[in-house]
Amino acid sequence: MQLVIISGKGGTGKTTIAAAFSWLAGTSIKADCDVDAANLHLLLGGKDQTATPFIGAKVAQVNNELCTECDRCTMACRYNAISGHVIDELRCEGCGACAVVCPVQAISLVDQVTGSTIITSTDKGLLSRAEMEIGAEGSGKLVTEVRKNVHLHRTGDQMVILDGSPGVGCTVMASLTGVDVALIVGEPTVSGIADFKRVADLAEQLGVPTLVCVNKYDLNPDLSEQLHSHCVQRNIPLVGRIPFDPLVNRALHELQPIVAYPASPAAKEIVAMWEKIIGLVKEEALDENCSSK
Amino acid sequence: MRVCVSSTGPNAAAKVDSRFGRAPYLVFFDTEEQTYDFMENPGLGSAHGAGIAAAQEVVNQKAEVLVTGNLGPNAKAVLDAAGIAVYQTDGRTVSDELTAYKKGELLPLDRVSAPHTGLGQQQRRAR
Amino acid sequence: MEVAVLSGKGGTGKTTVATNLARMLGWNYADCDVEEPNGFLFLKPEITLSETVTVKSPQIDGSLCVSCQRCVQSCQFNALAYAGQRIMLFSKLCHGCGACMYSCQTGAIKEVPRPVGHVDIGSSAGLRLVQGVLDIGEPMAGPVISKVKQMLNEGDWLVDCSPGSSCNVVKAIDGADFALLVTEPTPFGLHDLDIAARLAEQMGIPHAVIINRSDSMDGIIHRYCQDNDISVVGSIPFSRKAALLYSQGNMLLDDSEYAAVFERLGSALKEAIKCS
Numbered sequence: 001m002q003l004v005i006i007s008g009k010g011g012t013g014k015t016t017i018a019a020a021f022s023w024l025a026g027t028s029i030k031a032d033c034d035v036d037a038a039n040l041h042l043l044l045g046g047k048d049q050t051a052t053p054f055i056g057a058k059v060a061q062v063n064n065e066l067c068t069e070c071d072r073c074t075m076a077c078r079y080n081a082i083s084g085h086v087i088d089e090l091r092c093e094g095c096g097a098c099a100v101v102c103p104v105q106a107i108s109l110v111d112q113v114t115g116s117t118i119i120t121s122t123d124k125g126l127l128s129r130a131e132m133e134i135g136a137e138g139s140g141k142l143v144t145e146v147r148k149n150v151h152l153h154r155t156g157d158q159m160v161i162l163d164g165s166p167g168v169g170c171t172v173m174a175s176l177t178g179v180d181v182a183l184i185v186g187e188p189t190v191s192g193i194a195d196f197k198r199v200a201d202l203a204e205q206l207g208v209p210t211l212v213c214v215n216k217y218d219l220n221p222d223l224s225e226q227l228h229s230h231c232v233q234r235n236i237p238l239v240g241r242i243p244f245d246p247l248v249n250r251a252l253h254e255l256q257p258i259v260a261y262p263a264s265p266a267a268k269e270i271v272a273m274w275e276k277i278i279g280l281v282k283e284e285a286l287d288e289n290c291s292s293k
Numbered sequence: 294m295r296v297c298v299s300s301t302g303p304n305a306a307a308k309v310d311s312r313f314g315r316a317p318y319l320v321f322f323d324t325e326e327q328t329y330d331f332m333e334n335p336g337l338g339s340a341h342g343a344g345i346a347a348a349q350e351v352v353n354q355k356a357e358v359l360v361t362g363n364l365g366p367n368a369k370a371v372l373d374a375a376g377i378a379v380y381q382t383d384g385r386t387v388s389d390e391l392t393a394y395k396k397g398e399l400l401p402l403d404r405v406s407a408p409h410t411g412l413g414q415q416q417r418r419a420r
Numbered sequence: 421m422e423v424a425v426l427s428g429k430g431g432t433g434k435t436t437v438a439t440n441l442a443r444m445l446g447w448n449y450a451d452c453d454v455e456e457p458n459g460f461l462f463l464k465p466e467i468t469l470s471e472t473v474t475v476k477s478p479q480i481d482g483s484l485c486v487s488c489q490r491c492v493q494s495c496q497f498n499a500l501a502y503a504g505q506r507i508m509l510f511s512k513l514c515h516g517c518g519a520c521m522y523s524c525q526t527g528a529i530k531e532v533p534r535p536v537g538h539v540d541i542g543s544s545a546g547l548r549l550v551q552g553v554l555d556i557g558e559p560m561a562g563p564v565i566s567k568v569k570q571m572l573n574e575g576d577w578l579v580d581c582s583p584g585s586s587c588n589v590v591k592a593i594d595g596a597d598f599a600l601l602v603t604e605p606t607p608f609g610l611h612d613l614d615i616a617a618r619l620a621e622q623m624g625i626p627h628a629v630i631i632n633r634s635d636s637m638d639g640i641i642h643r644y645c646q647d648n649d650i651s652v653v654g655s656i657p658f659s660r661k662a663a664l665l666y667s668q669g670n671m672l673l674d675d676s677e678y679a680a681v682f683e684r685l686g687s688a689l690k691e692a693i694k695c696s
Contacts, residue, residue: 009456010583011431015608036584037428037612056340058496078476078517090590090623095517096496109496134619135590140559141340148315166430166583167455170341170559190669191435191458198456201556219660220667244663252606253637341559342498342513349492352503367510374504 001157001281002179004033006164006172006203008195012187013215016248018163019043019257020270022124028159030122031150032129033143033175035115040163041129043255046122054130056114056141058094060087066106073098073107090135112136117145119153126153140170147175168202176208181281183239184212188223196227200236211280213240213273237280240273242266296322296394297356298387299347303331305388311362314343320387321354324395330354344368351377360390364402379403421576423447423693424596424625428612430583432602433632433656435459436666438580440673441689442547444682447576451551452592454537454564459580461669465542465549473552473567474533475516475560480507484528491520491529512559537564541571548575565591583612585619593620598693599627600653605637610644617650626696630685631655651695653688656681 005018018040022030032040060081062073067085074082077098081091089112099107114136120127128149130142143165150160164175164182176182182203186196196212203210212231217224224241231238245266251258259267299316301308310316314336321330335350336343344364348371351359359372359379372379380399382390393399425438434453439462442449451459460467478491478500485507492500492507499513500520511534521529537554552568554561565588572579581592593599599620603613613629620627627650631641634655645652656662656678665672672678 007430009431009458011429036586037430037615039429039608039611042607042611055338076518076522091594093515093517094496095515095519096494097517097519097522100494100519100522132585134585134615134622135587136585144315168556169455169554169561169588171586173557173559187667189667190461191456192667194458194461195456198556205557216663219663223667244660249606249635252608255607339498342510345498345501345510345513349498349501349503352501367513370510371501371503371508374506374508376504 001181002160002162003277004162004164004175004179004182005185006175006182006199007166007185008168008199009187009192010166012185012192013242013248014185015039015043015163016252016258017183017185017213017215017270018161020259020267021161021274023257023259024271024274025159025161027125028161029125029150029154030127031146031160031162032127033146033162033171034165035130035132035142035146035171036165038129038131041120041127043257044120044122044124044127045255046120046127049119049121051116051118053113054115054117054142054145055111056136057112058096058109059089059092059112060094060096060098060107061110062087063106063108066104068104068106070103072101072103076101115142117142117149119149128153140174143171143174168198172199172202173206176203176206179208181277182208182210183277184210186212186214186227188214188217188220188227190223193223193227193230197230200234210236211239211277212236213238213242215242216244217241218243239276239280240269242269242273294324294358295354295356296324296358296360296391297351297354298322298359298382298390299334299361300331300387305329305391306386308386309360309362309382309384309390311382311384313361313364313368314345314347316347316361319347319350319354321356322391342367345371348372358394360394360399361402421598421693422572422579422596423577423689424579424581424593424599425602426581426589426593426599426616426620427583427602428585428615429603429608432604432609434583434602435462435580436672437600437602437630437632437656438578439463440671440678440682441686442578443545443671443673444686445576445690446547447578448548448572449550449578449580450568450572451580452565452568453580453582454552454554454561454568455582457551457553460540460542460549460551462671463544463547463549465544467540467542469541471539471541471567472535473537473539473564474535475514475563476518476531477511477514477516477534478509478520478529479532480509481528481530482506484526486526486528488525490523490525494519494523512557515560516563536560539564539567539571561588562591569595585615589619590623593623593625596625598696599625600689601627601629602632603629603641604633605631605635605639605641607640610640613641613644617648628653628689628692633658651692653692654681654685656685
């Protein structure tokens with residue numbers, strides 16, 4: 001099974017939950033798809049085994065010996081990435097429109113290393129992750145690469161836990177496609193609910209089965225209730241209500257997963273939620289077998 | 294006639310890759326000449342639209358049949374427009390799949406792999 | 421004056437800082453976090469104008485097309501294919517760059533607008549407010565962000581950016597006079613602050629830090645800032661009261677204790693900008 005943890009809004013507790021699940025799942029393989037701000041390795045620790053440069057984009061390059069300074073490229077570029085026959089690599093989208101209009105073939109597209117993909121071995125199994133160059137493009141492809149590395153190292157039906165990225169854009173789509181189930185981590189705030197709706201719409205559009213949990217539900221019980229009724233309306237099962245728990249912050253500072261603190265109320269709820277998800281998945285597998293007969 | 298198989302490696306003994314757009318190699322087999330062409334899949338290096346790039350290569354290579362595991366909607370649209378028949382792999386080696394195809398043992402892949410269905414009421418209801 | 425509010429990590433309080441500072445300083449507010457725009461939930465403006473954001477999308481005239489496939493080869497994003505004697509367009513992959521049109525020898529390609537989101541303009545308590553909203557299922561936020569940035573003509577602006585350091589953040593902070601980096605005193609916050617600081621550095625934008633959810637662990641952020649010669653504008657203490665106000669979509673300024681915090685932050689920010 002492949003389970004992705006997403007949130008829409010940033011900072012709702014995706015990585016805390018992903019780290020806890022990694023701890024609980026035993027022999028799973030992990031992927032940190034939040035390539036813009038990867039954090040899971042901070043909690044899981046471990047040692048990097050391999051790091052591979054990642055060519056994530058193309059960038060235009062001008063051959064000054066051929067350039068006649070006609071400025072056609074500057075006029076053709078829609079990203080204001082060319083001025084004075086020099087390419088601004090941060091702005092260049094690698095579309096090649098400049099190369100098409102250049103009458104003397106002075107412009108070519110060259111590969112750009114935009115980050116690296118890393119395999120880290122941790123106490124709790126392998127972690128596939130990436131580090132991006134600052135301001136680099138193409139993070140959707142990088143997510144795909146991180147997930148490809150998972151499949152290279154996955155044995156049989158091994159469980160895959162993916163820590164997703166915030167938002168509803170291309171990195172989120174790349175982490176959602178083809179997974180078996182998505183867990184949305186919501187929070188009881190007006191922004192949390194607005195973002196929850198957007199990311200739930202996206203999951204629905206992509207046809208990914210969805211579950212929801214509410215983190216810090218007791219910080220605003222009224223809004224938690226509102227979030228819950230949205231879930232009921234949309235037939236999305238609510239699988240957990242995690243209480244606000246100062247131990248979560250302490251665990252973070254000690255770089256430990258919250259479930260390493262059995263007395264923590266948040267940990268108890270996360271454990272219960274994990275068991276519920278596994279139960280639902282098994283039930284579904286049975287259903288599938290029955291219906292395919 | 295040319296038959297294309299999505300492959301994990303550049304030889305006939307390699308296993309078929311069930312992915313199409315992101316399979317490392319596309320193998321083209323000529324049934325009259327009994328010859329193989331091994332190409333790197335152009336989809337592999339694409340940030341987006343890998344399936345389209347791979348499908349375009351299959352069209353350009355004038356294959357009439359494709360054997361693979363999963364097909365996205367965009368790739369399917371391209372292959373359909375070119376009238377290329379797609380068959381479902383059983384996950385064996387390239388040469389085994391080609392033999393099975395010649396014997397007429399492979400099933401047509403008519404289902405586009407929508408991201409997996411299942412789990413949760415919302416999908417069940419939709420079925 | 422354009423001050424970008426960013427953070428490597430999501431959920432550190434960019435929107436809280438940007439909206440409350442905007443109201444405290446009487447500056448205008450622009451939400452460039454177009455995937456998840458939330459500032460309007462707090463500032464509650466009356467929206468006076470809503471404009472659709474479009475990208476240019478190619479349209480192929482089959483009667484002029486000679487099937488040379490130059491357009492297919494020119495497209496770096498696999499948005500075009502040629503099969504069954506016709507050019508096919510996959511519009512969600514199209515970046516609207518124009519390469520196909522430039523490559524066409526017979527003038528068979530013209531461009532038509534395709535909507536990808538919208539920009540809302542409003543006002544609240546005398547402030548001008550702009551937000552960009554990306555349509556669900558559209559992968560490219562860039563054009564919506566650029567449209568928001570075009571609206572920031574005169575006056576002082578606080579620009580709320582998306583988390584991370586990707587192309588979208590680059591677009592949002594491009595041209596900013598100053599960057600305010602919002603972080604929290606946790607190992608995650610520190611790790612991602614470093615990413616944001618390096619981005620600002622690389623783009624040559626002077627910057628300073630605000631510590632949100634400040635507690636007894638602030639030391640890890642202060643140490644980083646000292647080592648990297650970045651000034652800390654101030655901190656916003658954590659409390660359940662603040663969490664509740666935020667959760668309800670209320671401004672922290674509504675609380676007198678936090679109003680005092682933002683007053684100090686506002687003048688410290690102005691000071692930091694002056695010194696930069």
